[in-house]
Amino acid sequence: MSSQLTTPLIIFDWDGTVMDSVGRIVSSMQLTARDLDLPVPTAMAVRDIIGISLMPAIDRLFGTLSESQLERFFAVYRHYYIDADQTPSPVFPNAESVLQSLHSQGFQLAVATGKARHGLERVWAETGLDAWFHYSRCADEAESKPHPKMLHDLLRESGFQAEQAIMIGDSVHDLRMAANAGIAAIGVTFGAHPRQRLQDETALCLVDSWVELQSVLTQFNPSLTHQVVG
Structure with a gap:
């Protein structure tokens, strides 16, 4: 160089x-999937989408969700990431x-x-x-x-x-x-x-x-x- x-x-x-x-993003995404009865992604799968926008990240991890599912997903993920998930960041x-x-x-x-x-x-x-x-x-x-x-x-x-x-x-x-x-x-x-x-x-x-x-x-x-x- x-x-x-x-x-x-x-x-x-x-x-x-x-x-x-990264740790909080992984755990919040997994907790959200669990609460919404979606397949819980592995930590590696979540780490792989970190950096891209949330919508394409959701598509990669869970496939196409309905409008009502997306609305619920955003609300639950925000709840965990901002308030409920105590993973240090x-x-x-x-x-x-x-x-x-x-x-x-x-x-x-x-x-x-x-x-x-x-x-x-x-x-x-x-x-x-x-x-x-x-x-x-x-x-x-x-x-x-x-x-x-x-x-x-x-x-x-x-x-x-x-x-x-x-x-x-x-x-x-x-x-x-x-x-x-x-x-x-x-x-x-x-x-x-x-x-x-x-x-x-x-x-x-x-x-x-x-x-x-x-x-x-x-x-x-x-x-x-x-x-x-x-």
Whole structure:
């Protein structure tokens, strides 16, 4: 990986990348399936859909549900994920300090997440991490990953070119979205998909912690190539 690559816009996935929420997503999805008498998916099956939007995730796990089933599914899943499921979902160790450091160094930070807008706003209110992010796109504002629209929207809003950005994510959906948008990517191995799943995707490198991620990112010069478009 060349230290000459400049990446002033850093785009982060959320679940499994910034927040250690994979366990809660898995258990909430399984509890919802149980309550609705749907086949209970394995943990591996749920981990595989983390990162994409909820509707295509439901389709992959349970097939096509009726409108009334979907309405009930959304309500029950939200009940478990927000209120009833006590599986911890903390911010990953060192994530907050690294985000603050990157922000102070002049990097522009963004989020591209499979969460809906209300979900991102809720966890931002809980964690206070919104202070470090300049831009964001959510699942209800664009096509699901790995479609590149989220990233295209972020580039257009921020004024950066694709070669001036980098995507950070824990799933093959994140890395494929970046590839589809012509954006470089770094995979993190501590989220939904393990190293062996990520290593076959297009990425500059894979990292095992936020400390390692910071070391990689701070090799890049955040000020050389930013030119506002239009």
